Amino acid sequence: MTQRTMRAVRITGHGGLEVLEPAEAPVPVPRAGEVLVQVSAVALNNTDLWTREGSYGLPGDPGALAGWRGPVDFPRIQGADVAGRIAAVGPGVSPDLVGRRVVVDPALYDGVGPDANPLGLMGSERDGGYAEYVTAPAARVHDMTASPLSDDQLAALPTAYGTALGMIERARLAPGETALVSGASGGVGLALVQIARARGATVLAISSGAKLDAVHDAGAHTVLDRAGDLPGQVRAAAPDGVDIVLDVVAGDLVPALLPLVREGGRWTVAGALGGHDINIDIRRLYLHNITLIGSSMHTPTHFRHLMDMAANGDLNPVIAAAYPLDQAAAAQAALAQRTHVGKIVLRP
Template sequence: MDRRAAKSLRQRPQRPPAADGGPEVLEFTEVAVPAPQAGEVLVNVGAVALNNTDLWTREGAYGRPDDPKALSGWRGPIDFPRIQGADVAGRVAAVGTSITGGLVGRRVVIDPAIYDTTGPDAHPVGLMGSERDGGYAEYVTAPLERVHDVTESPLTDDQLATLPTAYGTALGMIERGQLRAGETALVTGASGGVGLALVQIARARGAHVLAVSSGSKIDAVRAAGAHDVIDRAGDIPEQVRAVAPEGMGVVLDVVAGELVGEGLPLLREGGRWVIAGALGGYDVAFDVRRLYLHNAQVIGSSMHTPAYFGLLMDLARRAEVQPVVAAAFPLDQAAQAQGELSRREHVGKIVMHP
C-alpha cells in the first residue's frame, strides 16, 4: 500500500476534543492514516455501528467505583482527543511486519475488546473507541488476533458492523446465564441494539422469548422472534405472570432500575437474572430472600470473551442472525447520528459510512 497516496485521502475521523459533553464536542478533522505496527492489521472501514457506549463515553457517564457520579469513561479517565467507534466491518488494507497469509483484501470484523489476559475466557477491560482509537474513521488498526475473516458471509458490511458490541454483549449474557432450549427468557429493552440481538439469539437457541417493548416498536420486536411482547407502559410483572405463570428461567436485562426488585420474584427456582445495562437506573434494591430462598442468581455481564466472539463470528458466517439496520449516516453527520441514537425512537442499529 502506498502510504503517501493513502495520506492524501481525506482522513477525517470523528474526535471529541479534551472534554466530556454533548454532541457539540465532536470535531470532524483530518489525521494521518495509522501505520500498522508489528502484529497489527490496518482495516479500511466499510461501516461502523453506533452504541450507547459512544454516548456515555462522550458524556463521561460511567462514574467510578468510589464516586458513581464522577465523569469517567468505561474503565476510568479517557485520553482526549479520542476517535470513537467500537464496531467495525471493512477490508484489510495492509498488515504489519511478521504477518503472512494473504489477509490483504479480505473482509473482516474487528473484536473491539481489550482483554485482561490471554486465553479464550479473558474478560474485557477496555474497548476500541474508548481506551484506544476506533472506527469513526476511514482506517483503523487492530491486533491480528482481534481481526476475524468473514469474507464468505452473506451479510452486508452494515449488518456485520452491528455485531461486535450489541450481539457480542447479547451472546455474553446468554452464555453466562446458561440459557437452555425450552426455557422461558424475558428480554428487557428489546427494541434496542442489544435487546433485539438478545431476542434473535435466544430464539435461535430454542428459548421461549418474552420481550419488553412499547408502541410502534412492538411489531418489529415480534418480527425479530419474540413469542410474546410485554408493553413497557403497563405493569410489567403483572403482564409477565399472565403470559408465563410458571415464571422465567432467565431474565436478560439491559434496563435494571426498579424492575430488578419488582421482577426478581418472577424467576423460577434456580433462575438467573443477567444484567448488562442500566438504562432504567443503576441504584437497585431487592428483597434478598427472593435470591437465596430460591437458589436464584443475579449475574453481571460485560460484553463477551474471545471464545464468545468466535461463536458470534460463526453465526455471522452462516448468517444465522439477521441484524436490523435502522438508519445509515455519513461520517460527517456523526453528531446527528448520535442524536438519533439518544432519542431511542428507532428499532435495531444505526451505522455510519466513512
C-alpha cells in the same frame, strides 16, 4: 498504500454533542502484529454516548466523569464496531490478509486465553472506527469475506451481539427455558431475542407500543408493553415464572420483576438504561436460589462463535438508519432519542 491523512470524528473531552469534532487525522500505521482496516461501516452503541458524556463513574465515586474503564485519553476517535477490508499489515502479519473483508473484535482483553475478560474497548481505550481507517491486532480480526451479511449488518454485530451472546452464555440458557428480555427493541435487545430464540428458549420481550411488531418479527414469542402492568403481563405469559432475565435496563424493573423469577433462576444484567441505583428485597434472591450475574461484553470464545454464526448467515441484524461520517453528531442524537428499532451505522 500511500494515503497519509484521513477523515475522522473524535471527542475532545466529556460533554454534549458539541465535543464531537470532525478532523483530519494521520492514517494510523499498523504496528507489529496489527493490521490496518479501511472502514466500510461502523455501528453506534450506547457506549459511544456514555463515553462521550463520561457517564460510567469510578469505583467509589459513581458521579465521576469517566469512560468505560476509567479516564479517557483525549482526543479519542470513537467507534467500537467496525466492518471493512484490510488495507495493510504490520510486521509479522501475513500480506495474504490484504483485501480480506473483516469484522474487528473491539475488546481489549486481560489475557490471551479463550476465556479472557474485556478490560478495554476500541473507541474508548484505543482509537476506533469513526474514521476512514483503524488499526487492530491481527488476532482480533475475523475474515467475513464469505458472509452473506452486508457490511452494515456485520458492523452491527460486535458490541450488541457480542454482549448478547456473552449474557446468554454466562447465564447458561438452555433449550426449553423461558427467557425475559428487557429493552428488546435496541441493538442488544434484538440480538438477545434472536439468539435466545435460536437456542430454543421461549422468549418474552419488553418493548414500547410503537415497536412491538418489530420485536415480534425479530423472533419474540410474546411482546410485553412496558407502558402497561409489566408484572401482570409477565404472570399472564409465564404463569410459572421465568427461568432467566436478560436485562439491559435495570432500574425499577429489577425490584418489580425479581419475584417472578423461578427457583434457581438467573438474572443477567449488562446495562442500566433505566437507572443504576436500585433497591431490591435481597430475601427474594437468597430464599429462591436466584443467581445475579453481571455481564460485560464477551470473551474471545464467545466472539468466535458469533463470527461463525455470521459467516453462516444465521443472524439477521436490523439496520435502523445509516449516516455519513460527517453526520456522527446527528447519528448519536438519533441514538439517544431511542425511537428506532435496530442499529444505527456510519459509513466512512
